[in-house]
Amino acid sequence: MISLTCLAVAAFVGQTVAAPSSLKWRRQSTNETLLTDINVISQYWGQVSPYRDNEDSYFGVDDVGLPDGCQIEQVHSLQRHAQRFPTSSFDDGLNDEHFGAKVYNFTSANPDAAFTGPLAFLNTYQYQMGESYLTNIGAATEFTSGVTFWNRYGRTLYNATVGQLQYNASFANATARPKPVLRTTGQSRIENSQISWALGFFGPSFYETPQPGLDNFANGSLFDVVVIPEGGTENNTLASYDSCFEDDLQSSDLGDLDLLFQYVPLYIGAATARMNAYAPDGFTFTNNDTYAMQSICAYENGYIGMSDFCNLFTEQEWQAFEQTLDIEYYYDYSFGSPTGRAQGLGYQQELLARLTNQYITSSNSSINSSITNNAADFPLGSPFYGKF
Template identity: 35%
Template sequence: MFPPDVGYPGPTHAGAEPGVAATAPAYPMHSGAAHLVAPPTFAKGKGKSKKKHEKFDLFRSWGSLSPWYSVEQGTFGIDSSPEAPDTCQITGVHLLHRHGARYPADVTSASGPPGFASRLRAHGANFSASGPLSFLNDWTYKLGQEGLTPFGRAQLFDLGVSMRMRYGFLLKNFTESNILPVFRTESQNRMLASAQNFALGFFGYPFEDQYQQVITIESKGFNNTLAPYRSCSNNDDPNKGWRGGDPMNEWVAIYLQKALHRLQKHVTGMELTFADVFAMQETCAFETVALGFSKFCELFTEKEWEGFDYACVYLTPLYGTSFGSPTARAQGIGYVQELVSRLTETPIEIHNSSTNATLHNSITFPFGHSLYVDATHEVVVMNVLTALNLSSFAATGPLPTDHIPERRSFRSAEVAPFATNIQFQLLACSSEPDPQIRVIVNDGVVPLDVLEGCPENFHGMCSVGAFVDAQKQSIRTTDWAFVCDSDWEVPDGWNTTAGYPDWI
């Protein structure tokens, strides 16, 4: 009764591939917030989180729970836009992206949105709320677990469309060679769904015969550069792999102090904690990207949302999975080994990190392609940026726990939001004798002159040879076995901006 094809398609003829990044005088920027509704008002409080000329944007104040958007030109220190410089042609792109917006990771958790919902249920008939919290009298927990939300699916579809519009011309190389692109993702549900939605946006339906999808296994016992924490045992130690808890709690007790007292006045039958109030902010973010709107968002001032955004720096990206973590560089080094392998078209000789020798062959890990796409988690994106030694992100050093510094080089909403993406852009330039590479994070060009052998460059370019040499040095000086498998303790008071146990 429902045949998939009834014929009569009408005449069609494919046109030229788009290539905005190569041909347009400007670059299409992504706002990131389509389909989401912000609250009409926020709680009133003293002080503004932004300067007078800056407009507050709630959707950019959720740290790594924010939707990805194109950062402003110059955000990371290079005042150049992502399109090809006048003297250059784009010859290839390696894209690494995060999955789209998801539901909370653990519905059985005693913390976060599930934990807050459990505490409300536990107080049952004794609980009563009034004023701005009166909606809690009828509120029920509606979030799923771990999978992509509808908005998350849309994010990856949009990302696929945007990358086809920017780099579609690179597919000509595959057509001329009669080969298919090989993209990678892993087995976790939201990762596979993200890759498939990206492919739907990039190739259109049906996409099955237009590319090959490698699905790596994410589970303990399997090497996987897109989920290296599964084979790094020290990552499971909260004092090693996840060091952000204590400093985050210190900051939460400061910036949410007024909010706790303000909200408690409208609640009877339950003593609110800082964890409860922080969970309300998390619920705002998760409900918005899952349901489109959340009443929790209007409970807080703009300044308190700025505090939440700062707290989310501690929660995962800085101290947990990047430059402030002793395990970050080692966990990201496997992907760096693969990037160098692809750039030099040289097989990895020794698999001594999270690389998987079984999948390193000419079929599932091909060389010579003009386009590579890998899907991963935000923690791995941060691991990789750390392993690449892009130290400009850590230029302002370890962050304080008692205030928000006026200047900081690291904001997780800019670097690790839902659907965050890194473009390793390869170029051939008449103004340069050698092939060039640029690193572009969420459409912001990242300086490469922090790497040995890479000079200052207005467009953030470095020769591929010098970039590869710098990464080989990082590979040589990163000991995966020691970082991930050895028995060591973090010294009291220790901090780093290198993502490595440098007290050794």
């Protein structure tokens, strides 16, 4: 049991994309005016949306925070990654790349033909994005997330002194604290998210006395990391689809299969017609092209912080774009997936084991029991657990 001064509580923090309650009314929008406020547009990008907090009252809870006299004793944080490049999936980066190549090939072969009006930028447009890995803006987001976690939870968990900006590896009596253990998969964008988050939480780049070499960070004296391989068939509660063979056989792309062929055409026809009004002879926008333009808007913002594609759609079209992503992830990973519950079981078992101070010595799920059966990889009683 996790003890508090007056109450047994464990705080669980999940880094998620949240829709503030101020936008709830917008879900019913029928306004056909083009939406140009990027702060609103960016909240319709599904899993690609920047991190943001819900308002305190979002879930209808009037009293939030800790009761007087109580103290947080343990926090569990689970997050994935921040802004990234699109993946190679056919309905994600591959569709975006195909559209970018289509435009570039046309303008190169037809230098006298011109897109007009709001699409004039396509006359010189070149698709510039990489594939799958964390962007620099994503790294900055994770750094900020680490700083925020220190301010919200670290200061309380570690009884921070006046003006203390980051984690201190020593107790007040100068003896060493047990090192926190972070866990991540070996996928590039995930591990880089962990590194950037740790730079914010442990704060070696803003010590009172500067350390240009980030010595404490580089030599491993502040924290340990457990990196679980991803991409093979090993058990991994942070990438449970690797060892869920039934998922590969029947449901891994369940939410993707109908996205471009069934969901997207339901809403995007008017936008496609609007784009074709500005296209030169010989170039025709398809529904998939128009969908790629919405997708590129989101990803370019996560890469360079801006995109000419963003002001081309109505709020209703952005709402529908988000709906396609919600449907995709619901059927790929959530309750719409035949294997969704099974994939989530391992992490829940690990969480319960930490809350009850027990090792896990055998596995009937995605748990890798060679990691959960020892104090080095699976410490018990830690003030916080960070998983990526």
